[in-house]
Amino acid sequence: xxxxxxxxxxxxxxxxxxxxxxxxxxxxFPGIDFVKHTLPFIDSPEKADxxxxxxxxxxxxxxxRPLIISTLAxxxxxxxxxxxxxxxxxxxxxxxxxxxxxxxxxxxxxxxLSHGIxxxxxxxxxxxxxxxxxxxxxxxxVGNLGDADIILVGVSRSGKTPTCLYLAMQYGIxxxxxPLTPEDFETLHLPKPLHAHRDKLFGLTIDPERLSQxxxxxxxxxxxxxxxxxxxxVSKAEKxxxxxxxxxxxxxxxxxxxIATTMLHEMHLSxxxxx
Amino acid sequence: xxxxxxxxxxxxxxxxxxxxxxxxxxxxFPGIDFVKHTLPFIDSPEKADxxxxxxxxxxxxxxxRPLIISTLAxxxxxxxxxxxxxxxxxxxxxxxxxxxxxxxxxxxxxxxLSHGIxxxxxxxxxxxxxxxxxxxxxxxxVGNLGDADIILVGVSRSGKTPTCLYLAMQYGIxxxxxPLTPEDFETLHLPKPLHAHRDKLFGLTIDPERLSQxxxxxxxxxxxxxxxxxxxxVSKAEKxxxxxxxxxxxxxxxxxxxIATTMLHEMHLSxxxxx
Numbered sequence: 001x002x003x004x005x006x007x008x009x010x011x012x013x014x015x016x017x018x019x020x021x022x023x024x025x026x027x028x029f030p031g032i033d034f035v036k037h038t039l040p041f042i043d044s045p046e047k048a049d050x051x052x053x054x055x056x057x058x059x060x061x062x063x064x065r066p067l068i069i070s071t072l073a074x075x076x077x078x079x080x081x082x083x084x085x086x087x088x089x090x091x092x093x094x095x096x097x098x099x100x101x102x103x104x105x106x107x108x109x110x111x112x113l114s115h116g117i118x119x120x121x122x123x124x125x126x127x128x129x130x131x132x133x134x135x136x137x138x139x140x141x142v143g144n145l146g147d148a149d150i151i152l153v154g155v156s157r158s159g160k161t162p163t164c165l166y167l168a169m170q171y172g173i174x175x176x177x178x179p180l181t182p183e184d185f186e187t188l189h190l191p192k193p194l195h196a197h198r199d200k201l202f203g204l205t206i207d208p209e210r211l212s213q214x215x216x217x218x219x220x221x222x223x224x225x226x227x228x229x230x231x232x233x234v235s236k237a238e239k240x241x242x243x244x245x246x247x248x249x250x251x252x253x254x255x256x257x258x259i260a261t262t263m264l265h266e267m268h269l270s271x272x273x274x275x
Numbered sequence: 276x277x278x279x280x281x282x283x284x285x286x287x288x289x290x291x292x293x294x295x296x297x298x299x300x301x302x303x304f305p306g307i308d309f310v311k312h313t314l315p316f317i318d319s320p321e322k323a324d325x326x327x328x329x330x331x332x333x334x335x336x337x338x339x340r341p342l343i344i345s346t347l348a349x350x351x352x353x354x355x356x357x358x359x360x361x362x363x364x365x366x367x368x369x370x371x372x373x374x375x376x377x378x379x380x381x382x383x384x385x386x387x388l389s390h391g392i393x394x395x396x397x398x399x400x401x402x403x404x405x406x407x408x409x410x411x412x413x414x415x416x417v418g419n420l421g422d423a424d425i426i427l428v429g430v431s432r433s434g435k436t437p438t439c440l441y442l443a444m445q446y447g448i449x450x451x452x453x454p455l456t457p458e459d460f461e462t463l464h465l466p467k468p469l470h471a472h473r474d475k476l477f478g479l480t481i482d483p484e485r486l487s488q489x490x491x492x493x494x495x496x497x498x499x500x501x502x503x504x505x506x507x508x509v510s511k512a513e514k515x516x517x518x519x520x521x522x523x524x525x526x527x528x529x530x531x532x533x534i535a536t537t538m539l540h541e542m543h544l545s546x547x548x549x550x
Contacts, residue, residue, distance in 0.1 A: 005378070013533070014532045014533055014535075014536040015536060016295065016445070016532055016536070017292070017295045017296050017299055020291065020292045020295060021292050021296060021346070021366055024292055024346060024348075025366075025367070025370055025371065025374060028348065028367075028371060028374075028382040028383050029374065029378055029380060029382060029383065030383055031380055032378060032380070038536075040536045040537070040540055041536075041537070041540070065377070067374070067377070069370075071296070071299060073299075073303065087373065087374075087377050089369075089370050089373060089374070091296055091299075091300075091366070092300070092303075094364075094369045094370070095300055095344075095364050095369070096300065096303060098362065098364060099300060099303075099304065099342070099362075099364070102340070102342070102362050103280070103304055103307060105304060105306055105307070107303040107304060108303050108304065108305055123530060127437055127531075130436075130437050130440065134436070161405075161409070162402055162405050162444070165405065165440055165444065166444060169437070169440065169441060169444065169531070170291070255398060256402075256444070257289045257291055258288070258289055260289075261289040261290060261291070261313075261315045261316075262315075262316070265315055265316070
């Protein structure tokens with residue numbers, strides 16, 4: 001049966017984990033028109049009851065039981081939501097029991113904390129990294145390259161800025177951003193300010209046609225956005241990465257999440273952030 | 276049994292969902308020293324076999340079976356990882372079967388796509404929003420308040436900038452940022468540029484002592500950071516929110532994720548982004 005189906009992401013906190021997993025699961029069923037709702041901060045039986053009523057209304061309207069993808073740590077809250085006319089897929093229910101058995105200690109049913117400030121130091125680290133990336137993006141990047149965990153190198157609009165921000169926000173990585181400009185291409189040598197930081201460099205590249213499209217949106221009809229100029233810049237940048245043996249990644253079809261995780265993995269920064 | 280236990284977040288994509296759920300689950304077992312590893316892009320039986328070997332080595336070293344929290348859409352890849360000497364908690368395995376039964380169509384075992392560019396338009400929307408927030412934060416915010424989905428109002432360092440970036444990056448919400456300065460407090464009226472946008476305003480407030488700490492880090496010993504000045508600014512800002520009936524939130528103990536989701540919920544923007 002295809003058709004329309006309501007989906008509720010229900011959480012005692014932000015709902016980010018439930019949404020994220022739920023969205024991935026639903027991509028496996030491409031024929032269905034899923035209508036998504038997020039109900040965050042459902043952390044009391046009273047709020048759970050309002051959620052239950054909202055789900056029941058959707059069940060009536062759709063004439064089909066909604067899917068409920070939830071992260072509800074408190075069994076009492078879960079029970080109330082489970083009474084709704086829907087299919088409850090709760091991540092805690094599914095896994096906490098098995099974990100308890102394996103670990104050999106009972107779970108401490110605190111509300112899930114992965115997106116809260118459960119670890120003040122780690123959170124401060126993330127916010128400091130965001131501020132670092134913002135200031136490093138502010139036109140005077142050279143000064144703080146020494147404080148960076150990683151330095152993204154690439155032509156204008158190859159994806160450096162959003163990737164730096166994502167690395168900072170999600171992982172607390174201090175990411176700086178070094179734009180390659182046409183002057184850098186006169187010789188095929190690494191720009192001087194980067195010499196002392198070779199081991200932190202990571203190159204971003206992009207398909208020249210896509211780059212030209214992106215630049216046209218910002219400066220229509222400019223030399224900056226012209227396809228032949230984009231071809232020139234990208235080929236020089238790629239040549240530079242090759243000559244200087246800088247690891248690099250083509251961002252054309254990749255999301256910031258994919259660029260960031262690939263980079264962490266290739267630079268072996270991936271486990272450092274768990275410490 | 277407490278002690279040290281390795282945890283592997285294994286994914287055919289970025290690993291963000293597995294990490295996020297896994298971290299939440301593990302907070303339920305506060306006594307254990309979990310050593311976390313992320314293995315992203317495990318999308319072939321060969322890569323799965325390397326992952327299996329890494330997990331097996333950790334099992335030997337720890338003398339305890341590692342936990343494997345995974346999002347592996349391909350059953351063949353999952354099978355290889357499941358052969359490791361660990362406890363596999365796979366989110367797909369746990370839920371896809373039940374979803375298939377309920378929806379009545381077989382899952383299409385494409386690799387999970389929630390953090391890829393599966394939806395080009397939505398991704399472009401997110402990146403445009405990031406650029407919007409960056410330019411709106413660039414000192415000349417007033418010009419594009421009209422294009423904003425939401426306008427965050429608050430004193431300097433109350434959390435506006437990282438929240439705007441998070442709203443943009445995660446949800447594609449165009450969030451602008453209007454700092455309240457001491458001049459705005461001479462009268463208790465809404466600053467002029469905000470008059471036309473009352474329905475988009477959301478106030479951020481913060482404990483004055485915490486604010487003073489944050490400001491001290493940036494400008495030690497300044498009038499800007501002095502506790503009595505922070506008290507003055509915060510009390511005036513809160514008064515303004517009250518007089519002008521602007522919804523507001525105390526950010527002191529909240530993460531950007533919590534601030535952002537609370538705001539979406541209160542401003543009824545929460546479901547708009549699923550459309």
